[in-house]
Amino acid sequence: MDNLIFSLNATMPIFFTMLIGLALKKLGLFSDGFVSVLNKFVFTVALPALLFQDISSADFYDVWDGKFALFCFVVTLVCIFAAMGLSFLLKNKAQQGEFIQASYRSSAAILGIAFIQNIYGYAGMAPLMIIATVPLYNVMAVVTLSFFRPNRGKLSKDLLLSTLKGILTNPIILGILAGMAWSVLQIPKPVILDKTVQNLGCLATPLGLMAMGASFDYRKAFSNIRPALCSSALKLIVFCAVFLPLAVFFGFRQEALIAILVMLGSSTTVSCFIMAKNMGYEGTLTSSVIMITTLFSAFTLTGWLFLLKTLALI
Numbered sequence: 001m002d003n004l005i006f007s008l009n010a011t012m013p014i015f016f017t018m019l020i021g022l023a024l025k026k027l028g029l030f031s032d033g034f035v036s037v038l039n040k041f042v043f044t045v046a047l048p049a050l051l052f053q054d055i056s057s058a059d060f061y062d063v064w065d066g067k068f069a070l071f072c073f074v075v076t077l078v079c080i081f082a083a084m085g086l087s088f089l090l091k092n093k094a095q096q097g098e099f100i101q102a103s104y105r106s107s108a109a110i111l112g113i114a115f116i117q118n119i120y121g122y123a124g125m126a127p128l129m130i131i132a133t134v135p136l137y138n139v140m141a142v143v144t145l146s147f148f149r150p151n152r153g154k155l156s157k158d159l160l161l162s163t164l165k166g167i168l169t170n171p172i173i174l175g176i177l178a179g180m181a182w183s184v185l186q187i188p189k190p191v192i193l194d195k196t197v198q199n200l201g202c203l204a205t206p207l208g209l210m211a212m213g214a215s216f217d218y219r220k221a222f223s224n225i226r227p228a229l230c231s232s233a234l235k236l237i238v239f240c241a242v243f244l245p246l247a248v249f250f251g252f253r254q255e256a257l258i259a260i261l262v263m264l265g266s267s268t269t270v271s272c273f274i275m276a277k278n279m280g281y282e283g284t285l286t287s288s289v290i291m292i293t294t295l296f297s298a299f300t301l302t303g304w305l306f307l308l309k310t311l312a313l314i
Contacts, residue, residue, distance in 0.1 A: 008302060014114050015298035017206055021213030035214045039270070042208040048175025050113065050201030051127050055179030056189065068125060068256055072132040072263055075243050079104045079264070080140050083234060087148070090227055095285050097148035098276050101141050102289035103231045104239075107212070107269040108133055108262060114205045115262050115301070116255050119314075129259040131176050135167050141272070145279045215270055216294060217287070228288035231268075235293050236300040240265040244304070253313055261304055267293035 024030045030038075083103035087096040113126045142160065167173065182189075189197075240261065247260045268290045277283040308314045 018213030021210030025214035046204035056182035094150040
């Protein structure tokens with residue numbers, strides 16, 4: 001019972017915060033335009049500030065774990081190719097690109113940090129997990145969406161260059177790199193700067209979760225139910241069942257294991273839909289997977305946390 005309470009205490013506040021965002025949207029306090037701006041603010045300002053604060057305040061040489069970063073990168077790559085192989089079983093080949101992207105691309109930044117902060121009080125290994133996976137997420141999203149798009153053609157050089165530019169200017173990556181540089185060079189932080197960054201960073205988790213909740217539309221979740229359920233099962237259950245035991249075998253515990261759990265089993269990120277729509281896809285399958293995984297991840301993540309806690313791994 002103690003382990004179940006521990007797991008519920010870690011997941012339910014996050015889920016309820018998302019429900020608050022949904023309720024505020026229904027009450028008319030959150031408009032579509034406001035939610036869009038809120039997502040942009042969290043992505044470009046609050047979340048980079050939080051990551052910068054956590055990394056810059058730590059000793060880089062104590063925080064860096066090459067084994068952990070390599071594990072996250074390799075496992076993500078394997079998940080991508082597994083989803084790619086399964087996509088050939090779809091009857092509607094026009095959905096292949098959407099299926100692949102939605103099956104592997106997690107809400108690693110917002111949910112990863114929220115979970116670890118909720119349990120341990122700080123971001124822990126989440127920044128390393130993000131820097132090991134987010135660039136790969138973006139690069140492979142462009143490759144798969146371009147290669148498997150409905151009207152298939154050659155990859156565009158301009159598209160690849162713009163994607164590379166987007167990765168290099170990604171606010172989350174910039175926040176992490178700035179924090180790493182600050183930590184490595186041991187640059188002192190004035191109290192004014194430290195408190196200002198803290199004030200911005202503390203907004204990331206609650207605002208990000210409420211924006212995700214406000215974006216939820218249950219009607220879209222049932223429009224492409226079969227491939228959406230298959231993709232959701234991969235995202236929430238299958239990848240965790242395969243790779244969490246492997247992570248335990250390699251010796252990962254505590255916040256490192258939680259970061260890997262979120263990388264594997266958190267809900268599909270909303271940015272998948274934006275990218276799919278901008279690259280010529282209908283987007284319905286992607287939005288369905290986002291809605292389903294957002295709804296059920298509260299229960300599946302609770303289950304995985306309960307199992308890990310029962311086994312004394314966290």
